[in-house]
Amino acid sequence: MTDLNTFGIADARDALRKGDVTSLELTEACLGAIETSGALNAFVHNTPEIARTQAAAADARIKAGDAPDMCGIPLGIKDLFCTKGVPGQAASRILEGFKPEYESTITQQLWDAGSVMLGKLNMDEFAMGSSNETSVYGDAVNPWKVDDRKLTPGGSSGGSAAAVAADLCMAATGTDTGGSIRQPAAFAGITGLKPTYGRCSRWGVVAFASSLDQAGPMTKSVRDAAIMLGAMAGHDAKDSTSAELAVPDFEAALTGDIRGKKIGIPKEYRMEGMPQEIEQLWADGTAMLKDAGAEIVDITLPHTKYALPAYYVVAPAEASSNLARYDGVRFGHRAKIGQGDGITEMYEKTRAEGFGPEVQRRVMIGTYVLSAGFYDAYYNRARKVRSLIKKDFEDVFAQGVDAILTPATPSAAFGLGEMAEADPVQMYLNDVFTVTVNLAGLPGIAVPVGLDKQGLPLGLQLIGRPWEEGDLLNTAYALEQAAGFVAKPAKWW
Amino acid sequence: MSIDITTAARVAKLARIAVPQDDLPKLADELNGIIAFMEQLNEVDVDGVEPMTSVTPQRLTRREDVVTDGSQQEAVLKNAPDAREGFFAVPKVVE
Numbered sequence: 001m002t003d004l005n006t007f008g009i010a011d012a013r014d015a016l017r018k019g020d021v022t023s024l025e026l027t028e029a030c031l032g033a034i035e036t037s038g039a040l041n042a043f044v045h046n047t048p049e050i051a052r053t054q055a056a057a058a059d060a061r062i063k064a065g066d067a068p069d070m071c072g073i074p075l076g077i078k079d080l081f082c083t084k085g086v087p088g089q090a091a092s093r094i095l096e097g098f099k100p101e102y103e104s105t106i107t108q109q110l111w112d113a114g115s116v117m118l119g120k121l122n123m124d125e126f127a128m129g130s131s132n133e134t135s136v137y138g139d140a141v142n143p144w145k146v147d148d149r150k151l152t153p154g155g156s157s158g159g160s161a162a163a164v165a166a167d168l169c170m171a172a173t174g175t176d177t178g179g180s181i182r183q184p185a186a187f188a189g190i191t192g193l194k195p196t197y198g199r200c201s202r203w204g205v206v207a208f209a210s211s212l213d214q215a216g217p218m219t220k221s222v223r224d225a226a227i228m229l230g231a232m233a234g235h236d237a238k239d240s241t242s243a244e245l246a247v248p249d250f251e252a253a254l255t256g257d258i259r260g261k262k263i264g265i266p267k268e269y270r271m272e273g274m275p276q277e278i279e280q281l282w283a284d285g286t287a288m289l290k291d292a293g294a295e296i297v298d299i300t301l302p303h304t305k306y307a308l309p310a311y312y313v314v315a316p317a318e319a320s321s322n323l324a325r326y327d328g329v330r331f332g333h334r335a336k337i338g339q340g341d342g343i344t345e346m347y348e349k350t351r352a353e354g355f356g357p358e359v360q361r362r363v364m365i366g367t368y369v370l371s372a373g374f375y376d377a378y379y380n381r382a383r384k385v386r387s388l389i390k391k392d393f394e395d396v397f398a399q400g401v402d403a404i405l406t407p408a409t410p411s412a413a414f415g416l417g418e419m420a421e422a423d424p425v426q427m428y429l430n431d432v433f434t435v436t437v438n439l440a441g442l443p444g445i446a447v448p449v450g451l452d453k454q455g456l457p458l459g460l461q462l463i464g465r466p467w468e469e470g471d472l473l474n475t476a477y478a479l480e481q482a483a484g485f486v487a488k489p490a491k492w493w
Numbered sequence: 494m495s496i497d498i499t500t501a502a503r504v505a506k507l508a509r510i511a512v513p514q515d516d517l518p519k520l521a522d523e524l525n526g527i528i529a530f531m532e533q534l535n536e537v538d539v540d541g542v543e544p545m546t547s548v549t550p551q552r553l554t555r556r557e558d559v560v561t562d563g564s565q566q567e568a569v570l571k572n573a574p575d576a577r578e579g580f581f582a583v584p585k586v587v588e
Binding site: 097098099100101102196197198211237240241243244303305306308309310312313320324327328329330331332333334337341342343344345346347348349351352355360361363364365367368369371378380381382383384385386387388390423424425428440441466 | 496500504505506507508509510511512520523524526527528530531532533534535536537539542543544545546547548549551553554556565568569571572573574575581583584585586
């Protein structure tokens with residue numbers, strides 16, 4: 001029998017139903033894999049006791065015959081999710097020692113469905129980063145490797161991507177504000193889905209930019225993403241932007257039949273200086289969907305170029321407001337203050353010590369674009385451009401386009417530390433293909449499609465109509481079937 | 494628009510982040526780089542365009558204005574760096 005930790009959700013579910021394995025066995029296999037995975041630095045807070053208790057309960061429930069699909073499945077949870085009594089610090093020093101007194105809606109739903117929590121996963125500090133290098137826990141490392149260099153698993157959900165790719169868990173939760181599920185999924189050769197804004201509750205997920213943040217599944221297959229999304233999604237009265245929509249059976253949508261579907265290829269995503277390999281991958285993916293019976297149409301999303309600059313106004317603006325709560329009073333780190341220091345000095349020292357450089361930079365940019373005199377020039381202008389970007393998508397969907405195919409990232413995974421000297425904007429370019437989707441609130445999925453000539457995974461992104469994750473997942477499923485991506489990283493850790 | 498050292502210091506103050514005097518030139522440089530990137534937005538014709546406020550066209554849900562939670566003083570204070578006698582403790586605020 002294959003190592004149990006290599007199972008995905010669907011395999012594990014079916015094996016559990018047949019009585020071939022128990023959740024305890026699956027959980028032990030993952031806990032064992034986690035124990036020897038220190039070099040990846042993916043898991044940062046382990047919860048083996050919780051895992052074993054939940055697994056035993058799941059086994060009893062499966063035996064009783066009343067178990068949902070996610071029952072007994074061992075998962076990794078991004079450190080951004082509040083899980084009661086378990087350290088959660090959004091990979092930031094400022095939340096050192098913080099143990100939430102409450103549970104996020106999404107994790108609660110997963111535990112209610114019988115899933116098993118293995119621990120918390122590394123990420124960029126407050127989800128701000130594209131390489132997992134801004135984390136207080138240190139870099140998470142990509143299990144994929146081609147030479148002596150350690151590669152980034154991407155960010156911000158870098159620990160989630162590394163853990164799933166290295167088979168430390170069956171699947172993981174991620175969050176995506178500008179590409180933080182899809183870019184790491186592409187770098188690690190796994191599937192990552194950002195649902196429509198409002199599909200999954202944001203309650204109990206540490207906020208970065210509230211109008212862009214959306215949690216989603218990071219999994220070993222499209223089917224797994226469909227199953228896990230079903231358990232994560234749903235209306236929540238505790239999140240005022242959560243949609244009051246029924247959760248469809250996403251897995252039932254996976255027929256693989258995409259005949260007659262219209263797939264748009266946006267010309268603006270053909271970036272200058274784009275590596276030939278990415279261009280080729282995109283052409284290959286287009287051909288695969290065409291062979292599966294889809295109709296390929298050229299489309300235009302004219303404001304694409306302005307998505308990144310608009311994002312880097314809107315996201316820091318919202319972040320500067322959201323992160324105002326970290327002041328050393330109610331939770332987390334408080335700086336030692338000097339004699340004569342008042343409360344303002346306490347705030348300033350606490351935030352200088354607690355926030356890393358990238359978070360400080362974004363909070364200050366946000367503060368600047370919201371400050372008197374600049375609010376209209378930057379923040380309001382960016383929000384208007386955001387309206388235009390959303391309209392670009394509405395126009396192509398109105399023309400009958402069902403999904404849009406684009407590259408997921410402008411390159412394969414790069415080496416940790418290689419961007420250290422680059423200016424911040426260079427790092428932001430990682431999000432160039434993904435950020436439009438957050439601005440427009442649409443669902444997007446990254447699917448591994450091939451390897452580059454060094455042997456590193458490359459992914460493509462499919463963008464769907466709002467609330468039609470089922471249809472989007474089905475198109476992704478057809479792409480996955482055609483691409484037949486089965487490569488796994490060779491174990492070195 | 495460019496950010497000089499005085500502006501950088503003002504932004505840091507507004508953000509309540511202590512930045513040592515010596516680090517201000519580098520901060521101003523970095524902020525300028527990012528602001529320059531944002532200047533591209535000036536190329537876009539936004540005349541008559543409404544700023545986007547809500548991602549999905551929905552009215553934020555409201556609920557009845559009644560107490561739904563409470564009496565959790567211990568849980569609320571549990572993570573405080575300094576809590577005394579049922580309160581968050583902070584340095585002296587009023588002279």
